[in-house]
Amino acid sequence: MARHDNFYLAEVVSAHRITPNMIRIRFGGPELAEFETSGYPDERLGVYFPNPGRPAPQRPTIENGAWTFDDPDDEPEGRSYTVRKYHRDRGELDIDFVVHEGGVASSWALEAEPGAIVGLSSADGWFTPPATTRNYVLAADATGLPGAGRILEELPSGVTATVITEIIDPADVQTISSSASVDYRWLPGSGMGHGPSHLEHAIRALPAPGSDTYxxxxxEAAATRSIRKYLRKELGLSAKDMCVIGYWRANKEDFLRRYEPVQASMLQRYGQLVDSGIEGQELIDAWDAELERAGF
Ligand SMILES: Cc1cc2nc3c(=O)[nH]c(=O)nc-3n(C[C@H](O)[C@H](O)[C@H](O)COP(=O)(O)OP(=O)(O)OC[C@H]3O[C@@H](n4cnc5c(N)ncnc54)[C@H](O)[C@@H]3O)c2cc1C
Structure with missing residues (x-):
């Protein structure tokens, strides 16, 4: 049964580099025995890091359905990550952290050793292809590679997948097993803060999708915005045929500097979108359009 507060203290079991720019960390500990997987292969959870000098992140309490922290000065920083693999039998899960300049999460992962403690939230995901899907296009940068990898591992035989992945270095290529027939296209040096992104160009170069393509x-958010416009507006695909999500923001500091003063009104607008009943990719699209209208 899931924990009532949806917050699991998790302990590092092991940490190692699987490629030069990706660290795989296995988490375990007694509370993870209660973790419930969402079942989505792109399942996302929040990882909450201890503040400097603290052994563990402060546990939240629930008030009116939302987390609150008794000591507001010790509220932990949280970031979104993908459950690369869930080991149900052992009550453990793996998360792959991209290594990059700066950042609470990346810095923590670089130093992580067995016994270190983080908080994990409950998980959710978005990968919901129509049952008729026979052809998958998975396009990601390295932050989406954990999700793409788990999707590929869970695809059945008899379907095809084209996988386009931006990685920092040619040595960041991963070997992923899949029952599907997979065409891998690796883009070393593209995007990831190391060069202009060629992800959209690579998607545009693919043959026109059939009605069974997902x-x-x-x-990165600027790349996914542009790709979403191509898929929705130029190819005329509907929201149910895709899941297109920005996983991080280049120059996040500049974004936050401009966003924080208008955050309250933007969140009010987000609440209105939710109340209007739209959900899933439609909600993601509408919210990103709001952000763009507001100059973000
Ligand atoms: C649903 C979802 C699932 C995700 N799954 C994963 C995952 O499995 N593995 C993973 O590594 N990431 C994943 N991410 C992305 C991750 O949440 C962000 O990269 C996050 O910003 C990293 O936090 P940080 O504290 O290291 O850096 P921040 O404090 O957020 O940022 C510090 C600086 O680094 C820059 N930055 C942030 N991320 C990157 C990056 N990846 N490369 C280069 N520069 C960066 C920012 O622009 C900023 O300048 C996921 C995001 C989402 C929304």
Whole structure:
């Protein structure tokens, strides 16, 4: 049974580099025995890091359905990550952290050793292809590679997948097993803060999609916005044929500097979108359009 507060203290079991720019961390500990997987292969959870000098992140309490922290000065920083693999039998899960300059999460992962403690939230995901899907296009940068990898491992035989992935270095290529027939296209040096992104160009170069094609795209927010417009407006695909999500923001500091003063009104607008009943990719699209209208 899931924990009532949806917050699991988890302990690092092991940490190692699987490629030069990706660290795989296995988490376990008694509370993870209660973790419930969402079942989505792109399942996302929040990882909450201890503040400097603290052994563990502060546990929240629930008030009116939302987390609150008794000590507001010790509220932990949280970031979104993908459950790369869930080991149900052992009550453990793996998360792959991209290594990059700066950042609470990346810095923590670089130093993580067995016994270190984080908080994990409950998980959710978006990968919901129509039952008729026979052809998958998975396009991601390295932050989306954990999700793409798990999707591929869970695809059945008899379907095809084209997987386009931006990685920092040619040595960041991963070997992923899949029952599907998979065409891998690696883009070393593209995007990831190391060069201009060629992800959209690579998607545009693919043959026109059939009615049985599903797109799953996870990368930097400017790239996914542009790719979403191509899929929705130029190809005329509907929201049910895709999941296109921005996983991180280049120059996040500049974004936050401009966003924080208008955050309250933007969140009010987000609440209105939710109340209007739209959900899933429609909600993601509408929210991103709001952000763009507001100059973000
Ligand atoms: C649904 C979802 C699932 C995700 N799954 C994963 C995952 O499995 N593995 C993973 O590594 N990431 C994943 N991410 C992305 C991750 O949440 C962000 O990269 C996050 O910003 C990293 O936090 P940080 O504290 O390291 O850096 P921040 O404090 O957020 O940022 C610090 C600086 O680094 C820059 N930055 C942030 N991320 C990157 C990056 N990846 N490369 C280069 N520069 C960056 C920012 O622009 C900023 O300048 C996921 C995001 C979402 C929304």
């Amino acid at each position: 797109y799953w795209v996870a990368a």
